[in-house]
Amino acid sequence: MRLGIPVGARQSGAVEEVIVGIDLGTTHSAVGVVDSGFPILLANEDGRRVIPSAVWFGASGEVEVGEKALRRRGVTPVVTSVKRLMGRRSGEVDDFPLPLDEGDGLRVLGRTPEEVSAEILKELKRVASWRLDREVHKAVITVPAYFNDAQRSATKKAGELAGLEVVRILNEPTAAALAYGLERLGESSRAAVYDLGGGTFDLSVLEMRDGVFEVLSTCGDTRLGGDDLDRALLDWVVGKSGAEFSDPMMRERALTEAERVKRQLSDREVESFRLPFAGEAGGVECEVTRGDLERLAKPLIERSIACCRRALADADLRKEDLDAVVLVGGSTRIPAVRAAVAEFFGREPDLSQHPDEAIALGAAIQAGVLSGAMRKVVLLDVTPLSLGIETFGGLMNVLIPRNSTIPTKAGEMFTNAVAGQRSMSIRVLQGEREMARDNWKLGDFAVEFEPAEKGRARVGVQFSIDENGILQVLARDTATGKDVVVEIRDAAVDVEDEKVEAMVSESIEHAFDDMAERVFTEARLKAEELLPAVASVLDQGAGLVDETEAASIRAAEAEVRAAIEEQDANRLKAAVEVLDKATEGVAAKLVERAMEEALARRMEE
Structure with a gap:
């Protein structure tokens, strides 16, 4: 990513439109805007700039979002962490707090993940329109850097269902980098942004020179965050107390208590897990120490550190080459996380960014650039994995290498491998392995052409990735000029998202x-x-x-x-x-x- 940092002054002339920036998070969400050249977050009637990503649906069609929804949790079903369902398919999700209908696409409480997320976005849109005293129609929405095409498209669809035109899908670590860089104009430095939220983790390495900086590499895991530690803590409590929480409502209450205990242990050495009216004994009470929590968090933290190690290698940098390590995301409040980051990088992390607000502020900055409320910024992200097609012999032919800046396009000419061949199958792949079978298939289609001798028919294939990270594939028969265009939007990868990291590891191992x-x-x-x-x-x-x-x-x-x-x-x-x-x-x-x-x-x- 290469971008110029705005200088904090509004352009001359009236700004014709308002574009808000939204952090649609797993646990919390926020909305911001650029006002008088400065990014600010917009608070609701209760004065809260950050709201829980929770939605309650009433029997008569009522909908409540945020704190109001959370107050109903444990009594009636409330949807939380819906971000983990975005762009996913049946069989790809396990241990979700509420039962899932996996028939015609994933549904929770009879609604698609996009419909649930749209309710959160509607609430943020309402708050922004109320605070700005004008209707808001456009937004920049952030996603984890390792969201695939289907997950990005699902996020965009949720925005559209909420009545928003999503003008840009922005990677979360890129947004955090924007928020961090705004305060350091004119400096020359390299920094790593460590973003650990409720459901996802990303690490980006960036270089900044005279207000212009470039993301050198990014690495992440879309199944790693505070929610995973909540479940690990609850499983530990179950093992220690012998209690069982098979009822979905009771398990939701138990996860809420596990989250509370986790938060308290960031400031205390000991906290009690208390859940009255649960289990055969009529309640569960279990003492949890910070040491207990740190032992449970250790394997999760080690997964994040593995991403850090890989991102540094991709950027061709040593730990000593960094000038700062910036922490964002609510889960970075955990002392064990901060200690592990400090130990790995050999320096105390930079805590200057608000863990819950940095990404929304970065999204607001990008929204301000697009609306004209800030001076122009050229913003380019990077592709997390290579993209290519399968060629004769089952080989992976890379068209767009990993860590290429986007938007970008690349193409190559291919010929028929067999005499008399009437069509060519274009199999679109994502991954780092040399053989096609070891990579992930994003989609396939056929291009027809007139029969010809071997090597005579020619088909041009072009990959184009837009600023939202959505891939479009064009194949052209050069003899007729006929085009086949396919947009890879709904092709979810048939593996768990955490295996994105494993893909890179396997490519090195093999x-x-x-x-x-x-x-x-x-x-x-x-x-x-x-x-x-x-x-x-x-x-x-x-x-x-x-x-x-x-x-x-x-x-x-x-x-x-x-x-x-x-x-x-x-x-x-x-x-x-x-x-x-x-x-x-x-x-x-x-x-x-x-x-x-x-x-x-x-x-x-």
Whole structure:
């Protein structure tokens, strides 16, 4: 990401429209706007700038959001953490607080995740319209950096259901970087933004010079946050007390109490987990120490530190190269998190940003730029994983590499692999592995063309990623100019989101094996083209090849076949090169003879 930081002054002339910035969080949400050149968050009637991401639906169609909804939790179902359902499909979600209907798409209390999120956005839209004394219609909404296309599209749809035009989907660590950078104009520094919220984690490394900074890398996990620690704490309490919370309403009450205990232990050494009228004994009471919580949090924190390590490697930086480590997200209040971050980076983290407000402030800054309330900022994010297509032999052909700045586009020309082929299947992939089967399929479609000899039909494929991170694929038959355009919006990846991080780890772990298989596959494909050609050369080259040369060609041919049989990549690659070189002389003689014969026929005519 490259951007110029605004100087805090409104442009001359009237601002024609208001665009608000919204942090649609797993646990809390907020809305902000640029006023008189400065980003501010807008408070509701109770003076709260940050509201719980909670929604209650009444039997008669009533809807309550935020604190009002939370007050009903434990008595009647209240939807929380709905962000974890956005863009997900049946079988991809487990341990959600409320029962899920997994029939025709995920639903909770009979409503889609987009419909539930839309109620939160409606409330934020109402607050903004009331505070600004004018109707708000446009918004910038933030999402975790590792949200895939389906999750981003679901967020955009939720905004539309709320009556908002979503003018930009902005990555959360990018928004936090904007909020951080606004206060440090003119400085030259590198910083890591560590964002641990209620449901997601992101780490971004950025470099800032004279008010312009660039995101060098980003790494994250969309299934890592405070909610996971709440569940781990509740499971620990169940194991210690023997209580069971199989009833969904009682489990929701228990998770609420676990969250309260977790928060209290940020300031206290000991806190009691109390849940009256629960279990066979009529209630549950269990003492929890900060040490207990830290032991439960350790594996979750280690997952975040693994992301930090990978982001630094991607940015080609050492920990010592950083000037600051900025913490944002409510879960960074946990002392064990701060201690782990300080230990890993070798410095005390920067706590200058409000954990719950930084992302919304960054979204407000970007909204102000788009509306003209602030001077222009050029904002480019990065792609978290490589994008490409499957090519002949099952290879992954990367068109847009990982950590490319967006918006971006890239293309390549492909030909038919088989004579008489009438169509080409375009299989869109995301991932870091060399073989197509080891990456994630985002979608596929076919491009038809007139039958042609092998290598004659030509299809151009172009990938284009817009500023919201949504991928569009264009395939064109160059002979007819006919285009096929597919927008990858609803193709959720068929794996858990935390495996995005695992994808990068696996690509490193299997790098040598993957590359060996790719080298072997490419050499085998070349050999399969070369072997029939060699047989043809020997048949047609009678009188042009002496015994010594023919023996050399046959020996090289035998070595190629043996290498294929042994599946030895390096041996096959070398053997193909030897065979190719051994046939160069006779191939050149055949061309010369063909030209002489053609010239002779022309003279006879």
